[in-house]
Amino acid sequence: MEDELKAIMADVLNIQKDKITYDISMDNCDTWDSLKHMELIVAIEQRFKITFTADEIVTMTNFAELKRLLKKRRDVSDGS
Amino acid sequence: MCDCNIDDMEFIEVVKAVESFNAEGKDMAPIRIAFLPNFTINHVITYCKFLCYQEGLNPEIYMGDYDNILQEVMDPDGSLYRFSPDIIMICLKMENLSESLIMEFSSLSTTAVKEEADRVANYITSVLNEIRKNTNAMILLNNFEIPVFPSLGICDYQDRNGQVNILRKLNDNLLDIIKNYSGSYIVDMDLLKSTIGYLHFNDNRYWHIGKAPLTVEASKLIAKEYMKFIRALKGTGKKCLVLDCDNTLWGGIIGEDGMHKIEIGNTYPGSAYREFQQAILNLYNRGVMLSICSKNNERDVLDVIESHPDMVLRREHFVSIKVNWNDKVKNLMEIATELNIGLDSLVFIDDSDFEIECIRKMLPEIKAVKLPRDPSQFRDLLNSCGLFDTLTVSKEDRKRNSFYREDMQRKDAKTSFCTLDDYYEYLEMEAVIRRADSFSIPRIAQLTERTNQFNLTAKRYSEADIKELGESNSSQVFFLNLKDRFGDSGIVGAAILKHFGTEVLIDNFLLSCRVIGRGIEDLLLKACIVYMIERGCEQIVGVYTPTTKNAQVKDFYRNHSFVYLGEDNGSFRYLLPANGACTGMPGYFKKVTIECNE
Numbered sequence: 311m312e313d314e315l316k317a318i319m320a321d322v323l324n325i326q327k328d329k330i331t332y333d334i335s336m337d338n339c340d341t342w343d344s345l346k347h348m349e350l351i352v353a354i355e356q357r358f359k360i361t362f363t364a365d366e367i368v369t370m371t372n373f374a375e376l377k378r379l380l381k382k383r384r385d386v387s388d389g390s
Numbered sequence: 391m392c393d394c395n396i397d398d399m400e401f402i403e404v405v406k407a408v409e410s411f412n413a414e415g416k417d418m419a420p421i422r423i424a425f426l427p428n429f430t431i432n433h434v435i436t437y438c439k440f441l442c443y444q445e446g447l448n449p450e451i452y453m454g455d456y457d458n459i460l461q462e463v464m465d466p467d468g469s470l471y472r473f474s475p476d477i478i479m480i481c482l483k484m485e486n487l488s489e490s491l492i493m494e495f496s497s498l499s500t501t502a503v504k505e506e507a508d509r510v511a512n513y514i515t516s517v518l519n520e521i522r523k524n525t526n527a528m529i530l531l532n533n534f535e536i537p538v539f540p541s542l543g544i545c546d547y548q549d550r551n552g553q554v555n556i557l558r559k560l561n562d563n564l565l566d567i568i569k570n571y572s573g574s575y576i577v578d579m580d581l582l583k584s585t586i587g588y589l590h591f592n593d594n595r596y597w598h599i600g601k602a603p604l605t606v607e608a609s610k611l612i613a614k615e616y617m618k619f620i621r622a623l624k625g626t627g628k629k630c631l632v633l634d635c636d637n638t639l640w641g642g643i644i645g646e647d648g649m650h651k652i653e654i655g656n657t658y659p660g661s662a663y664r665e666f667q668q669a670i671l672n673l674y675n676r677g678v679m680l681s682i683c684s685k686n687n688e689r690d691v692l693d694v695i696e697s698h699p700d701m702v703l704r705r706e707h708f709v710s711i712k713v714n715w716n717d718k719v720k721n722l723m724e725i726a727t728e729l730n731i732g733l734d735s736l737v738f739i740d741d742s743d744f745e746i747e748c749i750r751k752m753l754p755e756i757k758a759v760k761l762p763r764d765p766s767q768f769r770d771l772l773n774s775c776g777l778f779d780t781l782t783v784s785k786e787d788r789k790r791n792s793f794y795r796e797d798m799q800r801k802d803a804k805t806s807f808c809t810l811d812d813y814y815e816y817l818e819m820e821a822v823i824r825r826a827d828s829f830s831i832p833r834i835a836q837l838t839e840r841t842n843q844f845n846l847t848a849k850r851y852s853e854a855d856i857k858e859l860g861e862s863n864s865s866q867v868f869f870l871n872l873k874d875r876f877g878d879s880g881i882v883g884a885a886i887l888k889h890f891g892t893e894v895l896i897d898n899f900l901l902s903c904r905v906i907g908r909g910i911e912d913l914l915l916k917a918c919i920v921y922m923i924e925r926g927c928e929q930i931v932g933v934y935t936p937t938t939k940n941a942q943v944k945d946f947y948r949n950h951s952f953v954y955l956g957e958d959n960g961s962f963r964y965l966l967p968a969n970g971a972c973t974g975m976p977g978y979f980k981k982v983t984i985e986c987n988e
Contacts, residue, residue: 318402321402321406322405348602349401352402353400356402357400364595367595367599
């Protein structure tokens with residue numbers, strides 16, 4: 311799952327997959343602006359067939375949070 | 391650009407495709423699109439770009455200042471007009487235009503509601519007004535989405551003054567407003583919303599986070615709708631629908647099941663095929679030509695078309711019927727040649743994967759559409775494809791299929807004459823050449839957009855352009871209406887003239903491909919020459935700009951005694967002096983009326 315997330319981020323943010331480090335965020339990544347963030351969320355929701363809340367969307371502005379919330383969503387949907 | 395159907399692609403694939411697309415070295419027609427939104431519409435633009443690239447168009451996009459539309463359109467020297475848009479999309483969300491009509495409706499008195507609605511209407515009128523002062527670009531105005539959870543609940547929509555009906559009335563009002571601005575059209579957002587439903591159209595999360603209320607699905611739907619207008623503007627709408635028969639027009643295989651076992655009628659699955667035929671007939675009535683291309687014994691298919699009681703489509707609806715055991719590639723090419731249209735004007739529908747793939751590979755210019763497995767889906771597929779949409783359905787469009795029959799009669803008659811002149815005299819052609827007026831403007835604009843062969847400069851004009859050129863003192867637009875013993879063909883030619891000092895310039899000169907070869911162009915040219923003489927000008931200049939489709943007119947001016955002046959930026963200029971300009975015309979016309987003046 312982490313690998314797929316990195317692949318999506320690489321595509322949307324136009325960066326190389328191996329450059330995606332744990333601390334990458336909207337603050338330190340040039341290409342990650344609010345429009346790209348929208349695209350990123352759409353791509354993740356489409357690929358993993360999940361829906362985030364507005365609150366999650368605004369806090370998911372770094373790789374760590376993205377991974378954490380994605381895992382949380384996935385665990386919930388796998389469980390049911 | 392990949393041929394993938396946008397509906398089968400993930401959003402991220404579309405984004406990637408658009409970002410990595412390189413238009414360099416490709417022969418793509420440019421199109422300049424300006425978006426003036428009062429909310430965030432980025433996904434719509436992404437999908438628009440993708441669809442444009444897929445159709446061989448190279449879009450340049452201008453994004454207006456967020457929610458600053460009136461200021462922007464009022465600035466004649468501003469970046470919007472310097473961008474020279476071909477199309478301007480006005481995307482308004484009522485929430486940002488009149489918050490009270492959406493959020494506070496129940497606290498407004500009837501008078502206050504009326505005032506707000508009027509204010510919105512006036513705002514839109516002002517915007518359109520300012521735009522038209524500065525450009526003839528096509529204008530696409532989104533109407534307003536009707537709230538699905540109305541302000542006053544279940545009693546809201548019982549009342550004409552409820553929120554739902556006030557907004558419906560406002561939308562209705564928009565139709566009256568745009569009538570005053572030629573070349574402006576409504577894009578029905580409320581109808582689009584109904585296609586997938588508010589719950590799939592609207593994203594409240596992003597409305598609050600970024601003023602971006604449209605879901606990706608909504609954005610895709612809107613882009614597809616915009617594309618229908620772009621196709622109509624660019625004249626790339628399709629002209630002929632070619633249909634397979636078995637499991638397309640009826641269920642089953644006629645050669646095996648026979649007349650009594652094929653499915654077409656009022657019960658399942660025949661009813662689905664019947665509805666599909668009704669949708670096809672609808673296209674016929676709009677001026678789309680229909681053909682059949684089927685691998686069958688001809689008699690078997692004709693028997694069904696002629697005598698099956700439940701068929702909707704009959705022999706007379708088809709301009710060409712190719713039923714044989716030959717390769718469909720050959721048949722489709724023959725159809726295009728017979729109808730004198732390009733392969734890129736054909737749409738081919740078949741239920742067979744094999745046939746569709748084959749056509750896609752061998753004749754990629756044809757739009758090949760594979761039917762889904764379930765015939766109950768056929769009708770919607772055809773009605774939603776937007777391949778045949780036009781900006782107007784003119785008298786000529788409605789009569790196109792009967793025009794074709796008349797043409798067949800003309801062709802048959804021709805065979806009994808020894809000389810062409812005798813045949814032309816027999817036709818008893820009557821031509822009327824007049825200045826463009828409000829009735830003829832839509833058809834003239836359509837002619838400039840759709841005509842490819844007898845088109846001297848391939849310059850395309852919108853309705854607003856034609857109107858402006860017709861009204862100005864330094865330009866004029868003529869149309870030619872033709873009728874003969876077989877029927878009235880309507881407006882089949884146009885000339886756009888510009889007047890500079892002592893010179894008249896033929897900005898464009900065109901003739902419908904259906905009337906080429908009868909000397910009709912001589913009449914239209916004569917009208918241009920008369921215009922030059924009456925204006926007291928000394929010379930008339932004709933321009934030929936070569937395209938991939940108009941080689942047949944490269945010597946047109948030369949053949950009419952114009953003198954070659956030289957090349958200018960890829961175009962070739964020819965001159966005819968007023969002095970000694972011959973205003974003769976062929977003698978076989980029964981009647982020619984040229985009305986150049988008021």
